[in-house]
Amino acid sequence: MNSLLLYKVQKMLGGFLKGLLLAFVITFYMFTNSNAxxxxxxxxxxxxxxxxxxxxxxxKYNYDETIDLAxxxxxxxxxxxxxxxxxRSxxxxxxxxxxxxxxxxxxxYYLQAEAEIEKQKNVEELVRVNYKTGELFFEWGVPEKALAYFNKVLAVEKGVLSETDKIELLNRKAETHLKLNQNGKALDTYNxxxxxxxxxxxxxxIINTLKKIASVYTLQNRYEDALTSNFEILEVNKQLNDTASMATSCNxxxxxxxxxxxxPExxxxxxxxxxxNELMDKKGANKNAIISNLINIGVIYQSLGDYRGSIRSFNKALKVVEGEGSDVEIAVIHNYLASIYYNSxxxxxxxxxxxxxxxxxxxxxNIRMLASSQKRLSHIYEKTGNYEKALESYQEYSVTKDSLLYRQQLNQEKEQYKQFLAETVEKQSKLELIDQEMKALELRNEKVKSEKEKQEVELQLKEQQLQNASLANEQLQREKQMQKLVLIQEQIEAQKKDQEITVLEQKRDLQALQLKQSEILKKERQKELxxxxxxxxxxxxxxxxxKERQQYLxxxxxxxxxxxxxxxxxxxMKRRDNKILLSQYEKINEQKEKxxxxxxxxxxxxxEKNSLIGIVAHDLKSPLNQISGILDIIKLTSRGQTKxxxxxxxxxxxxxxxxxNMVTKILDVNAIESKTLNLKTEKVDLPEVLNEVISRFEExxxxxxxxxxxxxxxNLPPVNVDVEYTSEVFENLLSNAVKYSPLDEEITVKMAAQNSSIRIEFIDKGQGISREDMKNLFGRYHKLSARPTAGEDSTGLGLSIVKKYxxxxxGKVWCES
Structure with a gap:
């Protein structure tokens, strides 16, 4: 009886434990569901x-609304x-x-999307977002980063990219290489x-790609290779019978x-x-291509020295452009023709x-073209001897050149250069900003990851606490059951006599119960482990x-x-540079003092040199005058001299x-340099002075x-000059003309009124003056490469004295040769 009762109690206890376990499972499920x-x-x-x-x-290009909804x-x-x-957001x-x-x-956002797609391990979407990121860098002006992403996309397994996508990507990659001045790599990609x-x-x-290849060859100055590509383009266009493209290829x-x-080619x-293009024009095509061709042909004829062919081509272009072109376009053709006529x-x-x-x-x-035309007009008037018009045109050119719009154009070029420098600096800052963004994204990803790990740990702790609470509750219930069991045992002992018949059965049941209890204890130990x-x-x-936190620290x-x-x-480094700058500054000051x-x-x-020359020349003048006087006396008194x-x-x-004469000229130069000329100006009849000088040189x-x-x-008016200095100027100029003229030639002396002045010209038929000699013509003591035709002496001082006087x-003196 006691054994049977104990068995019933055990069954009740087992049912209770099962119910308790089910309640724990339900509670845990509700707890986890509350957090998910x-x-x-x-x-x-x-x-x-x-x-x-x-x-x-x-x-619909409504980007602000897109951003709000996304x-x-x-x-x-x-x-x-x-x-x-x-x-997708x-x-x-x-x-x-x-x-x-x-x-x-x-x-x-692209980088965050990339991180999200990497979690899903979706290769196709990862390729798409990498390509978009590369496109972003390309548009942003950071081709280095764009190239890295394009190469990343191209490195994926075959089959992920369609042929169309691959072609588009290779085109973009080649353009990126060109932006980086990597012309060789761009060429490889286009090939x-x-x-x-x-x-x-x-x-x-094929035509489009060959054009790109030809342009890269041209950038590399590989014109022969560029020609090969253009010949192939021309052949393909002929196969397609595309007249317009054939004209472009020939150009x-x-x-x-x-x-x-x-x-010639x-x-x-x-x-x-x-x-x-003329064949196209018959069908009503644009005449701009014809004008461009005629200009190109005219330029080539001009380069070949065939001015007639060049003029013929430009005149044809002028007829076409006068019908449809703007004023500036017509002016361009006129300028070409003017240049050819001027050169011829x-x-x-x-x-x-x-x-x-x-x-x-x-x-x-178009102020620059206007200024260039005005300058050419000035040169033309100068060549034709119309100096007044030449001066007027040159003044107009100067006004145009210095005009506000001209300066604005120059300032615009300077601003463009500044913008180029600013873009270079901006590009560097972009790269730094991009690196910062990518690092920030990595840190955010690490932070999110650590937060998730923290949440998982907290969840595990809560689960453990729940399990501990369940175990404590189970232990409490077990203790209550044990107390009830003790109470039942006391009742069993009181009824022991009545249960002696079933002792063996109770022992057997008790052993089974003990075995189950040992299994329960074993399971409890396993749970504890x-x-x-x-x-x-x-x-x-x-x-x-x-450890990770320590590593971050x-x-x-x-x-x-x-x-x-x-x-x-x-x-x-700054201190060192300052020291170097200070040292350089001291050296510059020292050099400046030296x-x-x-x-x-x-x-x-x-x-001292001027003083010495003056003293020597002055001291030489008296003895020379004495020698000259003695010679005059000998001439007058001596008779019977042999021939x-x-x-x-x-x-x-x-x-x-x-x-x-040489001593006199040296003294004149010295006087000019020391600015001690004593001009005695008076009204002088220049033709009379000139005729007198010419008569002295006729012999x-x-x-x-x-x-x-x-x-x-x-009827020339008198001129206010110094007679002696004017006479010496005429003598020097006429003397040079006679010295440097070949035998049996002519010298022409002209004098005529010009505006408010008188122009005097001494024209000889000598061998001319080189450009190098022209630079030193009016310098002191300079002897030219050309020599007097009869071996006459030359001091190299005459023209310098003429210029000073x-x-x-x-007045003004110059030379034309």
């Missing part, structure tokens, strides 16, 4: 509607851990910000594309031959292009076309988290230390005369068989 979010059909439908609306706004869908998707919604935000050129924000298009026999794409080939200085292809020496035609160009350009914004193991796992996780401290080192290094000292010494030496003695006397007299000219022709205008009398 489930996406209902309504939630997903609401998010999908938001994404659909954002997509629609993006297609951000709301992102927040809701994130709160519900709806991965698909998060990914981030991509919409990135696309909208990219369209608004807010590249920094766009990059942030890879060309193989694909040739395989598919896509003639249109391109012509320009390449021109770059190679193969002008260039002319041939420009003429072919003209034939194609046809100054009247050059003047006519230049004046046409100026009239057309007046009032337009599992609990200990979970505690150890928790401790290990906490230890790992602690170490990295932060290291980064701070590196920044300190960089700051200190910068300070040291230069000033040398300048003082040079000034002193120049003064040989008379010749010797003449030679001595001539030598003394030359030496005295000298007759010895060389030279005829002096005078062209002196009548003329300028002292407010």
């Amino acid at each position: 979010q489930h996406i209902t059909k309504n939630d997903s439908l609401r998010i999908e509607n938001l994404i659909k609306g954002a997509n629609s706004s993006l297609m 951000y709301v869908s992102y927040l809701e998707s994130d709160s519900l851990s709806y991965s698909s919604g998060i990914k 981030l991509l919409l935000l990135a696309d909208a910000y990219k369209a608004k050129t807010a590249y920094s924000s766009s990059l942030n 890879e594309l060309l193989k694909v298009f040739r395989k598919n026999d896509n003639k249109e794409q 391109g080939i012509g320009f390449l031959y021109k770059s190679l200085s193969k002008l 260039a002319l041939s292809y420009f003429e072919q292009a003209l034939e194609y 020496g046809n100054y009247p035609e050059a003047r006519k076309h230049t004046q046409h160009a100026i009239d057309l350009l007046q009032g337009t914004e 599992e609990l200990q193991k979970s505690k150890l796992d928790l401790q290990e996780s906490q230890l790992k988290s602690s 170490i990295w932060t401290a290291g980064l701070f230390f590196v920044i300190l080192i960089l700051i200190f290094s910068g300070f040291i 230069i000033e000292l040398i300048n003082k010494e040079l000034v002193q030496l120049n003064e 040989e003695q008379q010749e010797y006397m003449e030679k001595i007299f001539e030598s003394v005369k030359r030496l005295r 000298m000219a007759n010895k060389k068989g030279i005829a002096i022709h005078k062209q002196i205008e009548s 003329v300028e002292a009398m407010n």
Whole structure:
């Protein structure tokens, strides 16, 4: 009886334990459900509607509305851990910000979308977002980063990218290489594309790719290779019977031959292009291509020296452009014609076309062309001897050149250069900003990851606490049951006598119960072991988290230390640079002092030289005058001299005369330099002075068989000059003309009124003056490469004295050869 009762109690206890375990499971399920979010059909439908609306706004270019809707869908998707919604919302935000050129924000969302897609391990979507990120960098002007993403996309397994996508990507990659000035790599990429298009026999794409290859070859100055590509383009266009493209190809080939200085070949292809364009013109095509061809042909003829062919071509272009072109376009053709006529020496035609160009350009914004035309007109008038008009045109050119609009154009070029520098700096800042964004994103991802790990640990702790509470409750129930069991045992002992019949059965049942109890104890121990193991796992996780935090602290401290080192290094470098600058400044000051000292010494030496020359020349003048006087006395008193003695006397007299003239000129130069000229200006009849000088040189000219022709205008007014200095100027100029004229030639002396002054010309038929000699013509002591034709002496002082005297009398002297 006692055994049966104990068995019943045991059954009741087992049922109770099962119920308790079920309650624990339900409680745990409710607890976990309270901390988890489930996406209902309504939630997903609401998010999908938001994404659909954002997509629609993006297609309508309403980017602000796209951003608002996508951000709301992102927040809701994130709160519900709806991965698909998060990914699509981030991509919409990135696309909208990219369209608004807010590249920094766009990059942030693309990188977040990339991280979300990597979790899902969706290769196709990852390729798509990487390509979009590359496109973003390309548009942002950061080709280095764009190239890295394009290469990343191209590195994926075959089959992920379609052929169309691959072609588009290779084109973009080649453009990126060009932006980075990696012309060789761009060429390799275009050749890879060309193989694909040739395989598919896509003639249109073959032509486009060959054009790009030719342009890269041209950038590399590989004109022969560029020609090969253009010839292939021409052949394909002929197969397609595309006349317009054939004309364009011939033009391109012509320009390449021109770059190679193969002008006949260039002319041939420009003429072919003209034939194609004229054929198109019969069908009503645009005449601009014909005008361009005619200009190219005219330029080539001009380069070949065929001015007639060039003029013929430009006149044809002028007829076409006068019918349809603007004033500036017509002026361009007139300028071309003016340049050709000017170079060929046809100054009247050059003047006519230049004046046409100026009239057309007046009032337009093309100030530079107007200034160039005015300058050419000034040169034309100067060549034709109309100096007054030449001066007037040059003044107009100066006014135009200095005009406000001209300065604005120059300032615009300067601003463009500044903008180029600013863009370079901006590009560097973009790269730094991008690196910061990517680092910030990595930190955010790490933070999110650590937060999730923290939540998981907290969840495990709550689960453990719940399990501990359940076990404590179970233990309490067990103790209550044991107390009841003790009470029942006391009742059993009281009824022991009544139960002796079933002792054996009770013992057997008791053994079974003990066996079950031992199993229960064994399970409890196993649970305790599992609990200990979970505690150890928790401790290990906490230890790992602690190590990671320590690692972050170490990295932060290291980064701070590196920044300190960089700051200190910068300070040291700045101090060193300051020392170098100070040293250089001291050296410059020292050099400046040395230069000033040398300048003082040079000034002193120049003064001493002038003084010495003056003293020597002055001291030489008296003895020479005495020698000259003695020679005159000998001439008058000596009779019966032989012919040989008379010749010797003449030679001595001539030598003394030359030496005295040289001393006089040296003294004149010294007086000019010391600014001690005493001008005695008076009203003078210049023709009379000139005739007197010419009469003195007629004998000298007759010895060389030279005829002096005078062209002196009548009724010239008197001029306020110094007679002696004017006479000496005429003597020097006429002396040079006689010295440097060949035997039996002519010298022409002209005098005529010009405006408010008188122009005097001494014209000889000598060998001319070189450009190098022209620079030193009016310098002191300079002897020219040309020599006197009869071996006459030259001191190199005559023209320098002429220049000083003329300028002292407010005149002007120059030479034309």
